[in-house]
Amino acid sequence: MTTPTTISTEQEILEELRATLLNQLEQGKLDLPLLPQVANQVLMVADDPNSDSSKLSSLIQQDQALAAQILRIANSPAYMPRSPIVSLQQAIAWLGLNMLSGIAFSVSVQSGVFNVKGFEKEVKGLWRHAMTTGLFGKEIARKIRHNVENAFLCGLLHGIGKPVILHTILNLRTTSETKPTWSVIEQLMNEYHVQVGKKLAESWKLPDPVQETILMYQDHMYAQATSPTKGAMITCLATHMASFQLDPSSIEEDVLRTLPVVQDLNFYPEDMDALMELQDTIRSSVECMIL
Amino acid sequence: MSNDTQYDIVVIGSGPSGQKAAIQGAKAGKRVALIEQNREVGGSCVYQGTIPSKTLRESALQIVRFQRTTEVFEFKLRDDIKIASLMKRLDQVVKAHGQFMKEQIGRNNIDLFHGRAKFLSNREVQINGIDGKPLTLSAKFVVIGTGSSPRVPDNIPVDHEHILDSDSILSLVYLPKSLTVLGGGVIASEYASIFALLGVQVTMIDTSDRPLRFLDKELTDEFCGAFEESGGKYQGEQKIKEAHWDGYSKVITTLENGDKIESEKLLVALGRIANIKGLNIEAAGLTPTSRGLIPVNDECQTTVPHIYAVGDVIGPPSLASCSMEQGRRATCHALGLDPGGNPENTPMGIYTIPEMSSVGLSEQEVIEKFGGAIVGRSKFNEIARGQISGMTIGLLKMIADPKGEKLLGVHIVGEGATELIHIGQMGLLNNVKIDSFVENIFNFPTLAEAYRVAALDITKKRRR
Numbered sequence: 001m002t003t004p005t006t007i008s009t010e011q012e013i014l015e016e017l018r019a020t021l022l023n024q025l026e027q028g029k030l031d032l033p034l035l036p037q038v039a040n041q042v043l044m045v046a047d048d049p050n051s052d053s054s055k056l057s058s059l060i061q062q063d064q065a066l067a068a069q070i071l072r073i074a075n076s077p078a079y080m081p082r083s084p085i086v087s088l089q090q091a092i093a094w095l096g097l098n099m100l101s102g103i104a105f106s107v108s109v110q111s112g113v114f115n116v117k118g119f120e121k122e123v124k125g126l127w128r129h130a131m132t133t134g135l136f137g138k139e140i141a142r143k144i145r146h147n148v149e150n151a152f153l154c155g156l157l158h159g160i161g162k163p164v165i166l167h168t169i170l171n172l173r174t175t176s177e178t179k180p181t182w183s184v185i186e187q188l189m190n191e192y193h194v195q196v197g198k199k200l201a202e203s204w205k206l207p208d209p210v211q212e213t214i215l216m217y218q219d220h221m222y223a224q225a226t227s228p229t230k231g232a233m234i235t236c237l238a239t240h241m242a243s244f245q246l247d248p249s250s251i252e253e254d255v256l257r258t259l260p261v262v263q264d265l266n267f268y269p270e271d272m273d274a275l276m277e278l279q280d281t282i283r284s285s286v287e288c289m290i291l
Numbered sequence: 292m293s294n295d296t297q298y299d300i301v302v303i304g305s306g307p308s309g310q311k312a313a314i315q316g317a318k319a320g321k322r323v324a325l326i327e328q329n330r331e332v333g334g335s336c337v338y339q340g341t342i343p344s345k346t347l348r349e350s351a352l353q354i355v356r357f358q359r360t361t362e363v364f365e366f367k368l369r370d371d372i373k374i375a376s377l378m379k380r381l382d383q384v385v386k387a388h389g390q391f392m393k394e395q396i397g398r399n400n401i402d403l404f405h406g407r408a409k410f411l412s413n414r415e416v417q418i419n420g421i422d423g424k425p426l427t428l429s430a431k432f433v434v435i436g437t438g439s440s441p442r443v444p445d446n447i448p449v450d451h452e453h454i455l456d457s458d459s460i461l462s463l464v465y466l467p468k469s470l471t472v473l474g475g476g477v478i479a480s481e482y483a484s485i486f487a488l489l490g491v492q493v494t495m496i497d498t499s500d501r502p503l504r505f506l507d508k509e510l511t512d513e514f515c516g517a518f519e520e521s522g523g524k525y526q527g528e529q530k531i532k533e534a535h536w537d538g539y540s541k542v543i544t545t546l547e548n549g550d551k552i553e554s555e556k557l558l559v560a561l562g563r564i565a566n567i568k569g570l571n572i573e574a575a576g577l578t579p580t581s582r583g584l585i586p587v588n589d590e591c592q593t594t595v596p597h598i599y600a601v602g603d604v605i606g607p608p609s610l611a612s613c614s615m616e617q618g619r620r621a622t623c624h625a626l627g628l629d630p631g632g633n634p635e636n637t638p639m640g641i642y643t644i645p646e647m648s649s650v651g652l653s654e655q656e657v658i659e660k661f662g663g664a665i666v667g668r669s670k671f672n673e674i675a676r677g678q679i680s681g682m683t684i685g686l687l688k689m690i691a692d693p694k695g696e697k698l699l700g701v702h703i704v705g706e707g708a709t710e711l712i713h714i715g716q717m718g719l720l721n722n723v724k725i726d727s728f729v730e731n732i733f734n735f736p737t738l739a740e741a742y743r744v745a746a747l748d749i750t751k752k753r754r755r
C-alpha cells in the first residue's frame with residue numbers, strides 16, 4: 001500500500017514517530033547499537049581485579065583516535081600535568097587507572113553511539129550533560145561516603161537511551177518527508193529513554209548498579225531502587241545539578257535546592273552550597289573530555 | 292517562647308546513648324524532644340558501626356564456612372563472590388533495625404526532630420532543618436549524645452575512593468586485592484580480620500608492638516596467629532609518614548623508617564573524634580577537653596549541672612553497650628530517679644575473627660593488686676564441643692587470687708567468646724568461688740565446659 005507523501009504538522013510527526021518507536025519497543029525490534037568494542041574491553045579490564053595498566057594501555061593503543069584523545073585530556077589544564085605528557089604510559093600513570101578507563105569508555109561510546117550526522121551540536125549537548133552528571137555523581141557520593149567509584153559510570157550512562165532513540169528516529173522510514181525537529185526528538189527521548197536505555201543496558205550487560213540507575217534515576221523512581229550503592233538516588237540529584245549547570249534557566253536554584261531527592265540524600269543547605277561550589281571544577285573537567 | 296517548644300528534656304543525637312536517654316525520660320512521663328541530623332534514627336551504631344560491621348563479619352564467616360563445606364562435598368562456590376551481595380544483606384539488616392528503633396521512639400511519644408542542633412544558650416537549642424529553617428526549643432535538661440566520627444590525620448588524604456575510613460569502607464562494591472589498615476585498635480583489627488578472611492591481602496600497621504594492647508597478650512597472640520594464617524600481616528612499632536594514592540592504581544603508604552607499602556585500598560582507622568563541631572557548646576557554657584571531648588562527672592553531668600553528655604562524645608570506652616547505659620543513667624540522675632547500682636564488671640567484646648572478650652581484671656592487674664595470681668586455662672580444641680566443631684583456635688583464661696579461690700577476671704578468644712563471657716561476668720558480680728565452676732554441672736558438650744576445665748586447672752595449681 002502506498003500512502004501519499006504529505007507535509008505533516010509537528011504534532012503528526014510526533015505521533016507517527018511515537019507509534020513506530022513504541023511498536024519497535026514492544027516487539028523487541030529496536031535496533032540496538034553494539035557496545036563499541038574498545039568500550040566493551042575497557043569495561044572488562046576495569047572490572048577484572050587482576051587487570052593492570054599494561055593491558056589497558058595496549059587496548060587503547062589499538063585505537064589511535066582514542067589514544068590521541070587520552071593524551072589531549074591528560075595534557076589539559078584540568079589535570080595539570082607537571083610536565084608535558086608525551087606517552088600513553090605516562091598519561092595512564094598521570095590520570096590513573098579508574099579515571100582512564102572512564103575516559104576510554106566514554107570516548108569510545110561517544111564516537112560510537114553519540115555520533116549522529118546533522119545533530120552534532122545537540123548530541124554534544126547530550127554528551128556534555130552525561131559527563132557533567134557523572135562528575136557531580138562522584139562528588140555527591142563522596143559527600144555521603146558512599147561508593148564514589150561507581151557513581152561516575154552511573155551518571156555517565158543514566159541517559160544512554162537518548163542517543164539510541166535519536167539514531168532510531170533518524171533511521172526510521174516515515175510517511176512524512178518533513179524531518180523531525182529537535183524538539184520532537186527531545187520529547188520522544190524524554191518519554192522513552194528509560195525503556196530504551198534498559199534494553200541497551202541489558203544487551204550491553206552493564207554492571208547491575210548501572211542498569212538499575214538507568215531504569216530508576218528519575219525523581220519518581222529512585223526510592224524504589226534497591227542497590228545498596230544508591231546509584232539511582234545519587235544520579236537523580238547529579239542530573240539535576242548537571243541541567244542547572246549547563247542551562248541555569250532550566251530549573252530555578254530554589255527549586256533545585258528543595259527537591260525531594262536533596263532531602264532524601266540528607267543534604268542540608270550548607271551541603272548544597274558545597275556542591276554548587278564545585279561547578280567550575282566540574283565544568284573544566286567536562287570541557288576537556290568532550291571530543 | 293510557646294509551650295509547644297518547651298520540653299522537659301531535649302536530647303541531641305539518636306544513637307544508642309541519646310535514644311536510651313530519651314526513652315527513659317518518656318517512660319518517666321516527661322515531655323521529650325529527640326533531635327537527629329540524619330533521616331534515620333540509630334546513630335553510627337546502626338549505620339556505620341556496630342550493626343554493619345557485625346553483619347559483614349557474619350556474612351563473611353558464613354561464606355567461608357560454606358566454602359569449606361563445599362570442599363568436603365566437592366562442589367565449588369563461584370570465585371567472584373561480590374561484596375555487593377554481602378552488602379545487600381547488610382542493607383536489609385540495617386533497614387530493619389532502623390525501622391524498629393523509629394517505631395520504639397514513636398511508641399514512647401517522643402517528639403523526633405530532623406535537623407542539626409546547636410546551642411543558643413544553656414537552655415536553648417536551635418534546630419536547623421534540612422530546609423534551612425530554624426526552630427528553637429527550650430529545655431529544663433539537655434542530653435548531648437552526638438557520638439563520634441572517624442579521625443582523619445592531616446597527612447592522609449581520605450578521598451573515600453582509594454583511601455577510606457570506617458564509614459566509606461562499607462560502600463566498597465568489590466573486594467580489593469589488597470588492603471592496608473592503619474591502626475591497631477578495635478575497628479582496625481575487626482575490619483582487618485574480616486577482609487583477610489575474605490581473601491584480601493591485608494597489612495595492618497600500627498605504632499604498638501601488637502594489636503589491641505589493652506587485651507591479654509595470650510588472646511592477641513591467638514588472634515595474630517589466625518590473622519597470619521589467613522594471609523594477614525601485622526607490622527608493629529611503625530609510624531606513618533604519609534600515604535597517598537599514586538593517581539593510577541595503588542595507594543602508597545610510607546613509614547617513618549622509609550619503607551613503602553603498596554595496596555589497592557587503604558583503610559584509615561586511627562581513632563575517633565567527638566562530634567561537637569557545629570554544636571556551639573560554648574554558648575551553653577561548656578568547654579571541651581584538650582582531646583576534644585565533653586568533660587563529665589560519674590553521673591555524666593557536665594560542668595553545667597542541667598546539661599548531660601553521654602556515649603562516644605565523652606570518650607572511652609566508646610561502646611554501644613555502655614553508651615545506652617550512660618544515656619539511661621543520665622536521665623535518671625536528671626529526674627532524681629534511682630538508676631540502680633553502678634554497673635560493674637562491664638565486659639568488652641571484640642568482633643575480630645576469632646572473636647575476643649574479657650571481663651574483670653587482667654592477670655597483670657591481679658598480680659599488682661594481690662601480689663600474685665593463679666591462672667587456669669582451657670583450650671577449645673581440648674574440650675568435646677570444640678573437637679566436634681573442629682575448632683583449632685580458642686582459649687579461655689580464668690584469673691584467680693593467689694590462693695586460687697576467688698574469681699577475678701575472665702579472658703576468652705575463640706568462637707562464641709562474646710557470649711561465653713557473660714557466665715564469667717555473672718560469676719564476678721556474684722562473687723562465685725572457683726570451686727563452684729568445678730562442683731556444678733554444665734550442659735555437655737558445650738563450650739561453657741571450658742569454664743569448668745579452667746577452674747579445675749586452677750584447683751590443681753593451688754598450693755597444698
Ligand SMILES: Cc1cc2nc3c(=O)[nH]c(=O)nc-3n(C[C@H](O)[C@H](O)[C@H](O)COP(=O)(O)OP(=O)(O)OC[C@H]3O[C@@H](n4cnc5c(N)ncnc54)[C@H](O)[C@@H]3O)c2cc1C
Nearest residue numbers: 304306307308328334335336340408438602603609610611
Ligand atoms: C566500625 C565500628 C564498629 C563498632 N562495633 C561495636 C561493637 O561491636 N560493640 C559495641 O558496643 N560498640 C561498637 N562500636 C561503637 C558504637 O557504635 C558506639 O560506641 C556507639 O554508636 C556510640 O553511641 P552514641 O549514641 O554515643 O553515638 P552515635 O551512635 O555516633 O550517634 C550519634 C548521633 O548523633 C547525631 N548527631 C551528631 N551531631 C548532631 C547534631 N549537631 N544535631 C543532631 N544530631 C547530631 C548523629 O547523626 C548520630 O546519629 C563500633 C563502632 C564502629 C565505628
